[in-house]
Amino acid sequence: MATTPTSTPAPPPSPKTNRIGLQVLDYRGGKTTLCAGCGHNAISERIIDAFYDMGIQPERVMKLSGIGCSSKSPAYFMSRSHSFNSVHGRMPSVATGATLANRSMMGLSVSGDGDSVSIGAGQFVHLMRRNLPLIYIIEDNGVYGLTKGQFSATADVGSTLKTGVINDLPPIDICALAIELGATFVGRSFSGDKRQLHNMIKAAISHKGTVMLDVISPCVTFNDHEGSTKSYKYMKDHEEAIHEVGFVPHFENIDVDYDPGTTTDVRMHDGSHLRLRKLNTDWNPKNRIAAMTALHESNERGEVLTGVLYINTEKPNFVDLLNMTEEPLATLPEKTVRPPKEVLDKVMASLM
Amino acid sequence: MATSDVAVQSAGSRSDQKKVVNDFSIQVATVNGSGSQSANNVLLRSIFRMGIPVSGKNLFPSNIAGLPTWYTIRASKHGYVARKKEIDFLIAMNPETAKEDVTSLSPGAAVVYDEPLNLQSLRSDLTFYPVPYDKIVATVCPDAKLRKLVKNMIYVGVVAQLLNIDMARVEKEVEKQFAKKERAKQLNLAAIHAGYDYAKASLTKADPFSVEESNQTTGKIIIDGNAAAALGAMFAGVTVVTWYPITPSSSVVEQLIEYLKRYRVTPDGKATFAVVQAEDELAAIGMVLGAGWAGARSMTATSGPGISLMAEFIGLGYYAELPGVIFDIQRVGPSTGLPTRTSQGDILFCATLSHGDTKHVLLLPSSVSECFSMAIEAFDLAEKLQTPVFVLSDLDLGMNNWMSDPFAYPDKPIDRGKVLSKQDLERLGGFARYKDVDGDAIPYRTLPGTDHPAAAYFTRGTGHNEKAQYSERGDDYQNNMERLDRKFETARTLVPKPEIVANGTSKIGVIAYGTTDFAMKESRDQLTNEFDLKTDYLRLRAYPFTREVHEFVAQHERIYVVEQNRDGQMLSLLKLDLAADQVTKLRSVRHYNGLPIDARSVTDDIVSQEGK
Known part of the structure; x- marks a missing residue:
């Protein structure tokens, strides 16, 4: 088509596309039905941007969720990806089955603090242990939204409901839990921290194991008041980024300068680089014990540490451990999955 | 004189009765975790190899070791493989249960027991065979630690001798079971021979039970x-x-x-x-x-x-x-x-x-x-x-x-159902996940990873319309639920049909399913032979019920539904499915004591309900 004379008027500028020729529109979903200002909507936007930027074919992604406001959100991004909104607290098992059925797919799961840390604590724990290749985002607001404002298990001691009820049970720190259990990429972010979350999701896409991102995502209707520790204001005052999260995708020039003195470089599985630039603290993201200690200390201080808390790019994931064939199990042909008659004859003979 | 020098033959034993060949049950009463499984397996398979139809049942406790366990072997020239209520030949190895085990036997049964248990004094209408296991095991197993395990093989030898089980077959089974453990093989063989020799030398056969070579298991598997x-x-x-x-x-x-x-x-x-x-x-x-x-x-x-x-x-x-x-x-x-x-x-x-x-x-x-x-x-x-x-x-x-019989290799290729490929989507332009396109209420689906922009859909447990979109609309919900109901009607035409044995004249129909079937052939023979009650039989193979089930009920005056639960669960499902005038035909036979159903219980129940 480039052979036509140049005298014709210039065509209208083609819409911006990513490295696989898709527009950001191709990553959009249905119109959100969540409240205006809900942190979850901002997270959906970051997911759209990150998958667009990374040039991930939407058809190669499976979206998975449980039940709750957070779990509705997969309907609001990437409509061209298959999606499975399952049952309350049990999405990890569905994600596990789906991933084993088709290892070539990228799993992107969204859950909430109620879905993952109360009813789903059992499945969450075992998902982390298995290090299944999966991005697991918890949209964490410390409260049950759909049932109108009860405390969840991530609500801090002393935080209050809108009605004034004070929480007197200790919170479960999902990040410390995930690190303890064996997740290989654990981060905490804030739905209002656009740049950090964007880069963390891009890094998550490049990781080959369980990525657990706890994203504080204020509930504007039930938990954004004075007395809440999951409000926009509280996060503004208490967020403590442990480093600046930078990311250089594998398809870009990796030779971007960085100062090894102030920046930790993590080479990701796909050749991308996670660049963590030191802020106030020295943070070695490969040290589990130090990460857990720091998390517990920050909880004592009432600070919310954000950033890539822990990463391990070496540990084999669950799919590796199962020694499965490269071809997805879902589409193996009959000749591969049904042994020939000679095998049955042999087994029968052994039973005679 | 040690009591083991002769068989203790009590008055009332059946030694004078007719021989009972290839038709009896053996029960081994032992302790969980004592390693009796290998011994029982050798017994079962040796009888099987002699061409006699057998079945074996393990009645075991929910426990790792130490609680009572019973293993029953039934040999039946008639091919009856259900549990037989009566035990003909008891091998009493467990001191804890021995008394009760012996007490519950029918007159004429035989008991092989550990000599120190002194069971012969309990009954006078049984045949008792004392076996000094500890003495025998000491001679064949110098290692005291292994004696507990080897001891069980002694009764295999004793029983083989008493029942006339072919020792060559017994040896072959032991060799098969311990193929990779030479020492265990030798020890076990020695124990079996010691048991056999003891029985031959010291016991006098006084019960009517024995096995004879047959050809009823040729080509069969276990x-x-x-x-x-x-x-x-x-x-x-x-x-x-x-x-x-x-x-x-x-x-x-x-x-x-x-x-x-x-x-x-x-x-x-x-x-x-x-x-x-x-x-x-x-x-x-x-x-x-x-x-x-x-x-x-x-x-x-x-x-x-x-x-x-x-x-x-x-x-x-x-x-x-x-x-x-x-x-x-x-x-x-x-x-x-x-x-x-x-x-x-x-x-x-x-x-x-x-x-x-x-x-x-x-x-x-x-x-x-x-x-x-x-x-x-x-x-x-x-x-x-x-x-x-x-x-x-x-x-x-x-x-x-x-x-x-050996299993048949599947004769049909794998059927993956209605899955749309990329090429299908290119042709169709798109699809609606929950739309009944073919009139059988089964919709089309796509798999994640199908490389087409219209392949994806949203799977959810919430209300949805034909396009898999979230919907709380009453009509969407109702349409979908009605389609699912129609899909179940399609299932009715696809599931395995029942197996029916009918002579066309019986007024009584019997319906059973699953393991209840094992008792049914025997029970129906009993009904015919002992009570002149001729029955037709339908064995359910699936739910939903196919057309044949409705027809079978319609063709009979009375239907007995035989099953192994308290509440007549299949009967309830049939009631939901049958027309009101058919439901009144249904009668229930239930067995639920945790043991597999036996023919006699079914027969007695039906006979009683028939007023005979």
Whole structure:
């Protein structure tokens, strides 16, 4: 088509596309039905941007969720990806089955603090242990939204409901839990921290194991008041980024300068680089014990540490451990999955 | 003179009676964990090798070691393989239960017992054979630590001598069982011979029971139902297996793992399957449905308590239309119940499992051969119908050894159901996930990874319309539920048809299913021979009931539904399905003491209800 004379008027500028020729529109979903200002909507936007930027074919992604406001959100991004909104607290098992059925797919799961840390604590724990290749985002607001404002298990001691009820049970720190259990990429972010979350999701896409991102995502209707520790204001005052999260995708020039003195470089599985630039603290993201200690200390201080808390790019994931064939199990042909008659004859003979 | 020098022959024994050949039951009463399983297996298989139809049943406690266990072997020239109520030949090894075991025998039975137990004083109408096990074992097993295990083999020798079991066959079985353990083989063989020699020298045959070479088992195999189901699953092309250990289902997956490791690995050493031991049954079924959704042939195996936990997910599977196969090896409920005893107690629960209006396909194997063939059918049905399918076996079938003809290799290719490919979508332009296109109420689906912008859809347990969009509209909900109902009608035409034995003149029809079938041939023979009651018989093989079931009920005046639960669960399902004027024909025969149903109990119940 480039052979036509140049005298014709210039065509209208083609819409911006990513490295696989898709527009950001191709990553959009249905119109959100969540409240205006809900942190979850901002997270959906970051997911759209990150998958667009990374040039991930939407058809190669499976979206998975449980039940709750957070779990509705997969309907609001990437409509061209298959999606499975399952049952309350049990999405990890569905994600596990789906991933084993088709290892070539990228799993992107969204859950909430109620879905993952109360009813789903059992499945969450075992998902982390298995290090299944999966991005697991918890949209964490410390409260049950759909049932109108009860405390969840991530609500801090002393935080209050809108009605004034004070929480007197200790919170479960999902990040410390995930690190303890064996997740290989654990981060905490804030739905209002656009740049950090964007880069963390891009890094998550490049990781080959369980990525657990706890994203504080204020509930504007039930938990954004004075007395809440999951409000926009509280996060503004208490967020403590442990480093600046930078990311250089594998398809870009990796030779971007960085100062090894102030920046930790993590080479990701796909050749991308996670660049963590030191802020106030020295943070070695490969040290589990130090990460857990720091998390517990920050909880004592009432600070919310954000950033890539822990990463391990070496540990084999669950799919590796199962020694499965490269071809997805879902589409193996009959000749591969049904042994020939000679095998049955042999087994029968052994039973005679 | 030691009491063992001669057989203690009591008055009233049947020594003067006619010989009873190839038609008796042996019970070995022992202690869990004492290693009697090998001995019992050798006995069972030796009789089998002599061409005599046998069945073996292990009645065991929910315990690792130390509690009473009974193993019964039935030899039947008639081919009856159900549990026989009466024990003819008791091998009393357990001091704890010996007294009760002997007390419950019918007159004329024989007892082989450990001499110090002094059981001969308990009854005068039995034949007693004392065996000084400790003395004999000391001569063949110098290692005191091994004596406990070897001791059991002595009774194999004693019984072989008393019942005339061919020793060459016994030896062959021992060699087979201990093929890779030379020392164990020698020790066990020595113990058997010592038992045999002792019996020959010191016991006088005084009971009527014996075996004679026959040809009724030629070409047959012996296998347990769980292994058969595992084999079926492998040949069905299962790719994702998830489970949580629970008696009596664990050996389905344990044996499946062995088969898969041997026969489902690519030349470069890669697995064409994934097996996950899940954290609980909730996760096991979640993984099954996730895998089924993404296109795998997925399954789990469990028992009652696991089914209870799976209820919520099964509702999702029904409503979101996800394939998956659930093997329920039924045990006795409710709650933990009797974990090592058998029942058909999950029928009604599985048929309508989960909240809301739900109905599920149940397959009802009644032989090891059907455990195999129905496993294969279950995977095809689950994908064809896009719904969870249950295979309802039970402990009796699953964990006991059964004779069978060798299994037939599947004669049909794998049927993956209505799945649209990229090319289909290019042709169609798009699709509506829950639309009834073909009039059979089965919609089309796509698999994640289908490379077409219109391939994706949103799977959910919330209300949805034909396009899989979220909907709370009453008409959308109702249309969808009615289509699901119609889909169940389609299932009615696809599930295995019942097996019917009818002479066309009987007024009485009997309906049974699963392991109840083992007792039915024998019971119907008893009814005919002893009470002149001729019956027709229908063996259910699936739910929903096919047309033939309705016809069978219509053709008879009275229908006895025989099953192994308290509440007549299949009877309840039949009542839901039959017209009001047919329902009044139904009568119920139930057996639910945890032991496999026996023919005599069925016969007595029917005779009593017939007013005979």
